[in-house]
Each structure stands twice: as C-alpha cells, then as structure tokens.
Amino acid sequence: MFDEHLIPDVLLGPLGGTRLFTRLSAAFAKFYIENEGLLIAAARRQVLDKLTCRIENLAVWDDVLALHRLPENMNWKVTKLAVEIDVMPYVTSAIARTKEIDQADALVTTDPEIMGGAFVFAGSRVPIAMVLASVDAGVDWDRIRASYPCVTSAHLAAARVYAEVHPRRGRPRLADSHPEWVRSSTRVVRSAQE
Template sequence: MPAVAEMLKVSEVAVVSRVSLRDVNRALDEHILPDAFVSFDNGRYVLAGACSLITFYFASARRLTSEERLSAIRTAEPRLARSRALPWAALLREDWTVRDDFLTIDLLPFMKGASERLDDLATAREMVTTSPDILGGTPVIRGTRVPVYDVAASVAAGHSTERILATWPSLDTEKVRLATIYAEANPLRGRPRAPADLCEGSVIITDRRIPRARKAG
C-alpha cells in the first residue's frame, strides 16, 4: 500500500477519499485540508494519510456544521503530522478521537476506510503493466493482452461482469473491479480512440453515431 507520507495525485485522492475530483480540488482551493498535507509542485498532490480527512469532511456534512468539521480536522492535523513517518498498521493503532467541548468525533473509521482503499489502489497499480512489445505500450492487465482502459470502459458503459468475462476469459471478477479503480485513478487524456484503433480482443457493442449539429447560416 502507498505509505502514509506518499503524495498522491488528485485523481488518486478522489478514488481513495471516495469523493469527486471537484470536491478534492475544492478541499485544496478552500484550504479545507491543511496546507502541510498538500503540494503544488509540478501539479496538485495530497498526503496519502490525509485522504481520510477529506472523506470525513464531505461524509459528515449532513450531521456537522462546516465549522465543526474544520475544527476536527485542525485538531487532528498535528497528530497526523507526527504520524506521517509511521506505517499504516501503526497509524491505525493511534487514538483518533477528537473532542471539542460537548462534541466527540472518532476519525478512526475514516482512517481505516482510507487504508483499505489505498490497498486497492496499490493492488491495481501492480496489476497493470506496459511494454513496447505488447500493444505498442498500451497499459494492459499483467499476464494478458487486455487493455485495462477497455475493461473499465465496458464497466462504465453498464455491461455486466458476466459479459465482460465472456469477452476477456483471462480475467476474473477481481481484476475487473481493480481495472475500474486503476482507470479512475489514472484517467486517460485526449480524445477516445476511434473504432478502427480498437485493440485485439475488443468487441464493438454499438456503433451508433450522432450527427453534428449544423451551424446556422
């Protein structure tokens, strides 16, 4: 799993925190997350251990005011700063109870959730490989020639797991799940490939085309 002190890119943070990319950027822009856990050098990065605080802030919005949530995060900040050198197992043994007058908040469930999702992210990273000898360097699921983004696209299109496994028999349910995690954490840039560029083994489900609207004369 990524270390507590590893800096994750915002797309990875969204996956681990289980919030939208927009919410991650909001947490940075509005300084919801302490500046000590954020880096803007050559991009936007967040301390892996701090993903739990982002989850807490948005998940507790219906029960706590913004001031109460921010207060809890500021109280937890020095604890997490001191613990960033610890492995996750040790971090989860720490006391993450936050008290402010009559209000008591336990952040440990959010820490555990982040830890579990970081495990998934690490496993997804390990599952995907690239080689110039395999589909010209297209990221594929290790031990196969199956493009990971094609699998994720099939899931996003609503195709059943059974149908996906029938298309790519070398996969299993867990690899399909991890493929979606990898693709979400590492979104493709640029325009999607044209059907003529589909990789070997891919199946065109539909070829419906939408005509461009004509400009008014």
C-alpha cells in the same frame, strides 16, 4: 480543497510545482465533505487541525500520511464540549480503498513501449479497456476467459479500480456520460437531375 485550505497544508505532498493529496488527506477530505450538513466548516477544520497536530508529533509521520501503518495508541477521536467526533471510520475506509488501488497497480500497468501506452494487464498485452468493454457489453465471462486466459476475476476487479483511479486523458465522450442517448443519422437521397 487546496485553495480554501479545507485540509491542513502539511497533509498535501508537494511534487515539483504541484500539490498532491496524501492518502490520509483523502480520508480527511471525505470526513470534511460528508459532515457538511452536521458540522459547520470551522468545526470540521478544528477537528482536522487537532488530528494533524497529533499526527505531526509521531515518529511514523510518513507512514501515517501514506496509510501504510497507523500507530495503535493513536486516538482518532476529537472531543469538543459535549460532542465526540470519531474520524477512524473515514481512515479505515481510506485504508481499504488504498489496498484496492495497490492491488490494481500490481495487476495493471502502462508502458509507452507496450500497446502505445495503453493500460494493460501486467505481464500481458491485453488492454483493460477491451476486457471491460466486453464485460459491460454482456459478453459471457467464460468466453472472455477463453479469449484471454491470463485474465482472472481479480484482474477484472483491478481493471475497474484502475480505470476509475486513472481515467482516460482528455474530454470524456458524450456517449459515455449519457448511455441513454441513441445515435441516429439521417440520409437524404435525391434523384439525379437531368
């Protein structure tokens, strides 16, 4: 996305020496990828360039990039010849996802001083990985609630979103990517030689 300039560069937020997706650029990236079979690359870029020009002229530019506030008079449709392309569904989807992420950020936290920096539920020392593993293993929800009274269904949903947005560092374990694999071991026992 970055090097091929599939999304206009002004939508990428700089952070030191790195480039970050703004929330709006995530919506534009989804539009670009999902319409690959429908529109050629040049047409998709033209749509995004035209919308970016409209957004750059707005007084609330930063709010639009962060998807905090969208102007009511903003037209998210681009018409080219007899074709009208509406990008608003992608923006709406991105707004819904950012609300989920913001909720997850409010309910899950990490601090090097707490549990060695593990992701924990805010205001507690309960690691989200432990609760998610219990749920995934089929442990009854009432039993989890009895063990961790501070954890609600909203916390559980937030933990799933947080774990998805902030994956563990390092290489993923093979067992996680291939749950159908079964661990087996062999042991050879030989009699003592005289």
